[in-house]
Amino acid sequence: MEHHVKQPRWILHRTTRWHSLLHDAAIILRPRLSWRYLLVSTVVIYISYCFIRGSPLFASKLPAYTGQHEVGTIDLEIPLKQPRLISNTQFKDGTGPAFQVETVLFSLYYPAIKGAKAHKRHTWVPKPIALRAEGYAQAIHMNNFITRGIFTFGLWVVVGGIEIPAKVDVPILGTDDEKNHDAYPVMVFSHGTVASRTDYSNYCGELASRGYIVAALEHRDGSGPATNILSKQKKERKIFHFGESHLRSDPPMDEPQLKKEQLAFREAEIEETIAVLRRINAGEGPDVYKHNLRKEGHCLHNWGDRIDLNHLIIGGHSYGATGALQALKAGPNSTSIPAIGGVALDPGKSSGPLNHKVDVPLLVVHSDSWSAKYSLFEGRPHFDTVRDLVDSVLDRVGAGWFVTSLKTSHPSVTDAPLIEPLLLSWTTGASINVYEGLREYVKVTSEFFEYLKTGERKGILAEEITHPEYGRDNRTEDRKESMGKDITKYWQIHVAPPAE
Known part of the structure; x- marks a missing residue:
């Protein structure tokens, strides 16, 4: 006799939705040796790790600054009273003059009071990300719907969540101390081609953490990927990377003329940045804040006499280094750019002629790749041209240094290696x-700042020439033994004043 007993549902296989889901998940998650399974598992684990750590995907966060001070930052975009027309060159699309300065945009990095609370941080790629993505697509001459989408998604995934560690709009150091109202030396810093003001945030922030103010410019000369020009009427004008083919001029635009007009435009932006710094230092911080189109700077009212414009340096990297040299041509007695020194990091190999008429102390730093690679420049090896330029400054002024940073590459001073160390090392x-x-x-920039302020040579600036040519060591064995390993390991010195 057969007995048909109904079994409880909890012992029936696949009789409940949850049991079915758990059974399917067990099958999916069961370890296998297939490459697909290993790849998917690795990606899932990595994404989970980034989520737990709060790190961006496929990239590293920017590190905290290592100097003795905390760092603040303020974005300033200040409209000029009257636009400055640099040339009559027009855009072919009919949107107006290509080289007219309407506003000046820069990020201030500065030593901040300890423990100040900020309500926000700046993202490394300013929003909207799609603007920068389209600029990159334009720069490689592939600006279409598909590439814009790919670039936008790629930027969002890799760097969209990265923040600059400086605190936004917090009081400058000494605001809470009646006895400490020091004025801090200042550098106006100019970025390279297809770069922007945020690409050097670590270099600028590290200097600020050591007691310096840095104004990191964003140039609107068509050399960057993309930028928004704001206005009082709340209208935005987008400027993307452009070249000769986008311009109309008489005679027709060519590359040398484009570089000439871009460098003149950059020089005008440097002048306008210094003019804004003067106003802030003169106690006009509240008025600057009122007219700032980026709506930051409410703490600028405490900046009177805090910017040491008597110790002003003009600096830059790549095309920005070429622009910095250009801006120094007027000398220390200039009323618009009264710089007492210049820092040129990898002056450009394809950014137009280098200005040789520099009558202030000059520090030129080459990356290893910049010195090692033979490149013709103005009919001569680029290395020889730069060395002769610094030699001429040394002869006239008595203070000029040309050094190579060993084992580095052209992007080493930017934030890129910090965000993607393996990729940048490989490429x-x-x-x-x-x-x-x-x-x-x-470190070497700080030593140069200190030299300009005190006249004392420290660190690498205290050394004489070690390599008159890149890779050709002229030191005696005794000198090799006496030199500090921290200099020998990291530097070659090509031009320097005699030891004191």
């Missing part, structure tokens, strides 16, 4: 630890 050949490389750039 550029830099073998130095990315944090060490940037540390050395900051």
Whole structure:
């Protein structure tokens, strides 16, 4: 006799939705040796790790600054009273003059009071990300719906969540101390081609953490990927990377003329930045805040006499280094750019002629890749041209240095190696630890600041020539033994004043 007993549902296989889901999940998650399974598992684990750590996907967060001070930052976009027309060159699309300065945009990095609370942080790629993505697509001459989408998605995934560690709009150091109202030396810094003001945030922030103010410019000369020009009428004008083919002029635009007009435009932006710094230092911070189109700077009312414009340096990287040299041509007695020194990091190999008439102390730093690669420039090796330029400054002024940072590459002073250390090392050949490389750039710049203020040569600036040519060591064995390993490991010195 058969007995048909109904079994409870909890012991029936696949009789409940949850049991079915758990059974399917067990099958999916069961370890296998297939490459697909390993790949998917690795990606899931990595994404989970980034989520838990709060890190961006496929990239590293920007590190905290290492100097003795906390760092603040303020974005300033100040309209000029009257636009400055640099040339009559027009855009072919009929949107107006290509080289007219309407506003000046820069990020201030400065030593901030300890423990100040900020309500926000600046993202490394300013929003909207799609604007920068379209600029990159334009720069590689592939600006279409598909590439814009790919670039936008790629930027959002890799760097969209990265923040600059400086605190936005917090009081400058000494605001809460009646006895400490020091004025801080200042650098106006100019970025390279297809770059922007945020690409050097670590270099600028590290200097600020050591007691300096840095105004990192964003140029609107068509050399960057993309930028928004704001106006009082709340209208935005987008400027994307452009070249000769986008311009109309008489005679027709060519590359040398484009570089000439871009450098003149950059010089005008440097002048306008210094004019804004003067107003802030003169106690006009509240008025600057009122007219700031980026709506930051409410703490500028405490900046009177805090910017030491008597110790002003003009600096830059790549095309920005070429622009910095250009801006120094007027000398220290200039009323518009009264700089007492210049810092040129990898002056450009394809950014137009270098200005040789520099009558202030000058520090030129080459990356290893910049010195090692033979390049013709103005009919001569680029290295020889730069060395002769610094030699001429040394002869006239008595203070000029030309050095090579060993094991570095052209992007080493930017934030890129910090965000993507493995990718940048693989693509550029830099073998130095990315944090060490940037540390050395900051260190030698700080030593140059100190030299200009005190006249005392320290660190690498206290050394004589070690390599008159790149790779050709002229030191005696005794000198090799006596030199500090921290200099021998990281530097070659090509031009320097005699030892004191």
